[in-house]
Amino acid sequence: MLKVFRGWIDRYFSDEEAVLLVVMIAASLIILLTMGTVLAPMIASVIIAFLMQGVVVRLRAWGAPHWLAVTLTSLLLMAILASVVLVLLPVIWQQSARLVTELPRMLGEWQEILLLLPQNYPNLLSEVQVEELISVTTAELGRFGQSVVSFSVSSLPALLAVLVYLVLVPILVFFFLKDSTLIVNWIGGFLPHKRPVMSKIWHEMNEQIANYVRGKAIEILLVGAVSYVIFALLGVNYAALLAIAVGLSVVIPYIGAAVVTLPVAMIGFFQWGWSSEFFYLMLAYGIIQAIDGNVLVPLLFSEAVNLHPVAIIMAVLVFGGLWGFWGVFFAIPLATLVKAILYAWPIGVQQAGHPGESEPE
Structure with a gap:
């Protein structure tokens, strides 16, 4: 058994680059699992930088210098964020409020439809089963309503987190776009040359x-x-x-x-x-x-x-x-x-x- 295990180790981990890959993958997983919440703004910024990099490349292809391409791309990102906050979010909030107010009516209509099923399909469903389903659904909706109310009461920390994202993410995206080559070269300096x-x-x-x-x-x-x-x-x-x-x-x-x-x-x-x-x-x-x-x-x-x-x-x-x-x-x-x-x-x-x-x- 030890001979088989040793042969497997020699086959797949005899190269130093393989060992380094394992260490890097394990370190990345540990960091993400333990500090993922703390690093969430930076991770979101990296993702958005990936999205906006295409705009920078296109502007550079049109003859714009790097600093101007990054500045225009950052302004475009800020305009998109402003549109989402000022236009899209109010519409979503209004329609969500309307949906919450109309949920009791929808639930009543749904109960009426379910109560007709035992009459039309007595061999498949009984009234007891339908009443149990209605009671379970009503309880779940009640818990959902309580969670919505509790969220609205304790939404101040969430609003503060959103404000932090709105300020911090555009700044991080700007520097990721501006200094992407420097950052990649800096990280590569800690790795083997070959x-x-x-x-x-x-x-x-x-x-x-x-x-x-x-x-x-x-x-x-x-x-x-x-x-x-x-x-x-x-x-x-x-x-x-x-x-x-x-x-x-x-x-x-x-x-x-x-x-x-x-x-x-x-x-x-x-x-x-x-x-x-x-x-x-x-x-x-x-x-x-x-x-x-x-x-x-x-x-x-x-x-x-x-x-x-x-x-x-x-x-x-x-x-x-x-x-x-x-x-x-x-x-x-x-x-x-x-x-x-x-x-x-x-x-x-x-x-x-x-x-x-x-x-x-």
Whole structure:
């Protein structure tokens, strides 16, 4: 047993770069798990810097000096943040308040519909089962209402945190864009001068993660904007809330679209019932999802992310459980990073994947 273990160690960890990779991965995981909340503004700033780097590159290509490109990009970011705070958030707040006030009416209609099920389908459901379902749902909604009230009472710290983000993140993004080369060179100074595996992984993942983040941001904006326009034209209540939910649903592959279908269907049903407007809404929603999955995603991402659907779902579950929203958002690039590390690992992981091949003597 010890001989087998020693042979495995010699095969995969005999190169000093492999040992350094393990140390760096372990240190990164420990820092994120223990200090992720403290470093959240910096992590958000790095993500936004990835998004805005494309604007800097485009301005540099048009002949603008680096300082001017970074300044204009930072001003664009501040204008976007101001628009979100002054325009989008008030609309979301108003529609959320309306939805909370109308929840009791929706609950009453839902209870009436459920009470009819035992009469129409006595072999499938009984009145006792329906009453238990109603009581459980009512209790959950009551707890949700209490959490909303408690959040509104204790929202001052959250507002202060938002203000800190609004001030700190643009400053960090500006310096990340301005001194990105200096920062990368400074970090590289602590690493060995000869690092072919790390350089290969870095160049591959730098391009892939940047393209993925920008593509996913464009996908969220396009899907959300198109959804809002269609929902508004159809006269759907809470069009902004539903559009934001549909836009954010693309963050979670496969699962997000299925989950957000429920609120879209419920809002449409409580507004129109089993009418033609409801079916028009669901048809339009289905067309949006079909265009996103079959046209927009291949156009934005092409073959950059070559992962099996099972690997993608597993990555969403694992990284989402570790780091919440950002883990879900970066599940695919993180899974791609793991794949790149495995394929680039020194001392031939690829040979281990082909046991039928004999090793050279």
